[in-house]
Amino acid sequence: MAWIRRVRTASGATAVQIAESVGGRRRIVAHVGSAHTEAELGVLIERARELLEAPGQGELELGVEPVAVRTPLLGEAGPAPPVLFDVAVEPLRGRVAVAGPRVVATGSRVLYDVLVSVFTSLGFDALGDEVFRDLVIARLVEPTSILDTGRVLVDLGATPASEKTMRRTLLRAHQGGYRDQLAGLCFAHARAAGDVSLCLYDVTTLYFEAENEDELRRVGYSKERRVDPQIVVGLLVDRYGFPLEIGCYEGNRAETATILPIVRQFRNRHGLENLVVVADAGMPSAANLRDLDEAGFGFIVGSRVTKAPIDLESHFRWHGDAFTDGQIIDTITPRKGRNRDNDVALKAEPVWDREQHPASWRAVWAYSARRAARDNRTLTAQENRARAVVGGEQTARTPRFVTVTGDTTTLDEASLARARRLVGLKGYVTNLPVTVVTAPEVIANYHDLWHVEQSFRMSKTDLAARPMFVRTKDAIEAHLTIVFTALAVARAIQNRTGLAVRNVIRQLRPLRSATIAINGAAQTFPPELDPERRTLLDALTGKALTK
Known part of the structure; x- marks a missing residue:
């Protein structure tokens, strides 16, 4: 007759074995495993019971159901005495029975733990606010309302705070200056990863599902041609798209009136002296560029093609309208209207100098056959x-x-x-002399603007920053702080894996951990990881996630 046998090992674990008696002598048939917790012991005993019930065991069918009892670990009440040959206790013969295992909960705990790890690695845990952290994680995984955020967190295997606590956290995030702290942490991360002397700037609009305007939510210019109340959001990122500063303005404010407050706030916050700002062709205006220059900022902005006939007047006179693929012309452009700085009687293009050309900026024009x-x-x-x-x-x-x-x-x-x-021409305006930045560098730096455009796309699609359903200024600012933080985490994920954050979430969310109740205890067991997912986790956390 075979039975389940428990013995304590030298390591303090409880070994589960299947033994039988043959001719009056006891023999170990199989070693099922060793348990360190009550839940593991229950699983091993259940496994041993399945082995005993397998065909060929010759068990008598007496019609008696085993009693489900809790089986404790051996020697759990005190220190284990010295043992010899790994066996210290001779258990009573008989069948050990425990209640069958039950799955009481499942969750995408692997994904949740990874996002917490990235959040912490950026230093954001310095806020000391776990509810705020969970709001950011929920925004990354499945952007939804506060009412529905609890469901997302439960699905991730986390314990959500109450709705009232979440709303109080949003208020605390705004009034407690979270965004200022986060901006400092983002700057420290970006500076450690590279150069922050050159930043990219762009603006977008976020609309509201509302009919009435107020002091902040105003009807203004919308690229989507919407007539809903909106706000204007300015975003400053490093050359790789990592967010550094965010600000919101009235919905009817001109985009050109947003750049100076943001870059001034960024420079003053971090005590920077030399800062170059790159913006697209919609940002520049004569007053804008003058203000940036007088404030001590360097700039590289796009120029409208309609200015090419003035800037390239000398070229058209001496060379006609013929260009070669990749040709670059480094010249000057009037700050306003026309002036005499560029003498068309001279064949050579002028080299911009602040002292010699006080009424002009430096202009770089490039021709592309593909364009x-x-x-x-x-x-x-x-x-x-x-x-x-x-x-x-x-x-x-x-x-x-x-x-x-x-x-x-x-x-x-x-x-x-x-x-x-003028087909094929693209112009760039800057106040940086050729001794500081060459013409190809001007063009290359401007073309990095796709990073900030990508960050805006991520915030609008992956993070669902719009439409907004909040109405007060404090709630709007808190919402933007959540989106700003989530964007930083998403950018860090993309930089570490080379994959879009939505792709990473699609791969990791199906990995479900299971919480099993057995033997009077509950324990969470992680999913099996295939080599591809393990490589992804290594890239995100810097180490293999084995537990």
């Missing part, structure tokens, strides 16, 4: 649309290259010819 082909296709489509409108084949609002005089519409041939002449 020219794309611009030509766009112009052809616009020309065809204009001809269709002029010919009465289409009825639409006045498109480009159509001139309306009374009831007569004509094709603007002169404007079309000028546009064809």
